[in-house]
Amino acid sequence: MIYLDNAATTWPKPEGVSQAVKDCIDMLGANPGRGGHRLSVQAGEVLAKARRSLADLFGIRDPQNLFFYANATQAINQALKGLLQPGDHVVISPWEHNAMARPLETLKKECGIRVTVVPPSPQGTVDPLAVEEALTPDTRLIAMTHGSNVTGAVLPIEEIGAIAAKHGVLLLVDAAQTAGVLPIDVETMNIDLLAFPGHKGLFGPQGTGGLYVHPDVKLEPWIQGGTGSRSESLDHPSARPDGFESGTPNTPGIAGLEAGVRFVTQTGLDTIHRKEMALNDRLRSGLQEMDGVRVYGPEDSSLPVTSFNLEGVDSLTVAGILDQHFEIAVRAGFHCAALAHRSLGTDKTGTVRVSPGYFNCEKEIDDLLAALREIREVLL
Ligand SMILES: Cc1ncc(COP(=O)(O)O)c(C=O)c1O
Incomplete structure (x- = not known):
């Protein structure tokens, strides 16, 4: 997993x-x-x-x-x-x-x-x-x-x-x-x-x-x-x-x-933060290279948290497929933050949220990106 x-x-x-x-x-x-x-x-x-x-x-x-x-x-x-x-x-x-x-x-x-x-x-x-x-x-x-x-x-x-x-x-x-x-x-x-x-x-x-x-x-x-x-x-x-x-x-x-x-x-906070942000940046760049993906939030966010949607696919469906078919655990929906989704305009759809941690590695991010590309091809 x-x-x-x-x-x-x-x-x-x-x-x-x-x-x-x-x-x-x-x-x-x-x-x-x-x-x-x-x-x-x-x-x-x-x-x-x-x-x-x-x-x-x-x-x-x-x-x-x-x-x-x-x-x-x-x-x-x-x-x-x-x-x-x-x-x-x-x-x-x-x-x-x-x-x-x-x-x-x-x-x-x-x-x-x-x-x-x-x-x-x-x-x-x-x-x-x-x-x-x-x-x-x-x-x-x-x-x-x-x-x-x-x-x-x-x-x-x-x-x-x-x-x-x-x-x-x-x-x-x-x-x-x-x-x-x-x-x-x-x-x-x-x-x-x-x-x-x-x-x-x-x-x-x-x-x-x-x-x-x-x-x-x-x-x-x-x-x-x-x-x-x-x-x-x-x-x-x-x-x-x-x-x-x-x-x-x-x-x-x-x-x-x-x-x-x-x-x-x-x-060291710095070491932990640098590693988590490198994974997050890798994820964000990968998402931005994909067609039909909308990434939310500031470009220069300094927390390892990224929300996105595959256009035309419900966030819960994406997370469900990632879990069931690829054994990748991410969160979808509203993340207990009703106000934030109103501010983003995602209060009807929610988002898929990925949050890498210190113990993740680059390959895991690449596997996620490959899985998302496959989901897009099959569903869109
Ligand atoms: C910004 C923010 N505040 C509060 C909470 C609630 O934290 P806890 O689950 O420890 O009660 C969370 C949990 O995700 C959060 O992200």
Whole structure:
């Protein structure tokens, strides 16, 4: 099987990841922070180590401001639902994943939040000036994806961060497609809240992700319950990170995530990015040489994500044939990103999305291109 769906979840994982998960299950089976015995303390150290590695990667000064969740979606929900109050105004991009757009839609309908979607820029990203123009005296939050999971477009988060800081507005960044792929520094980019998955560019197992929250941001825990601290009290603690991590965490998954982050830092973001982009560029040039293929998104996209359609063939049909006849896994349809497809004009058709990863090779891209040529010949 040729796996080219790394934007959904990376696979395979680096060697050390499954070993770290297994070691944690076999040797540190206890519940972190839920007892004074040594196994519980050691399990707590697994979480602390991963928090430190992630904090180093994202330029976070105090790792206690980073909370673990099961994925980016939970982290985004915690950020939005723990922050926004009736009457607040939020500015978002036209490239948001449903993980951002859907909770905001609910907050709009049920809690009197107002949302402005800035228009796409001609380059297929967003113009920071359009973000600034969308701000109102009630704007509490700019909430944007760092990179589109449909086109691979990268948004100018650093410029948007400067605008947010200038106007005293908070910035929430969805780093689902960029964590472990592009450099992120929450301080220099003025990011107040950073949501990230562990299972994509950070090479962790599924069921991992997290949220960074600047120490000055007042956030309510979206989920309450046992935290292992202040257990005698019925009031939910607000201490970080405990107050934001109710319930038993995914300790084995987080051990694997730490191994994934270590792989990223040891290999180097640059090395990983260069290899993935070389594969992506090979794919894009191959597609552009084919007749009857429409490729979407910016020419100079700097994420290894490419969307296209074979004219006259439904995207799901293409992906189905690739899977059934060629054993090539790509994603088709709408990629959980309704807004992005409205912006691209593909809200009726969807797209075929190919996302090469670090462990793919040139031959796999060439095999995909050959398969697409064959599909075109047979179907058109
Ligand atoms: C841009 C973007 N945001 C959010 C998500 C949701 O991530 P998760 O599956 O970790 O919840 C994804 C997943 O594909 C994504 O691409």
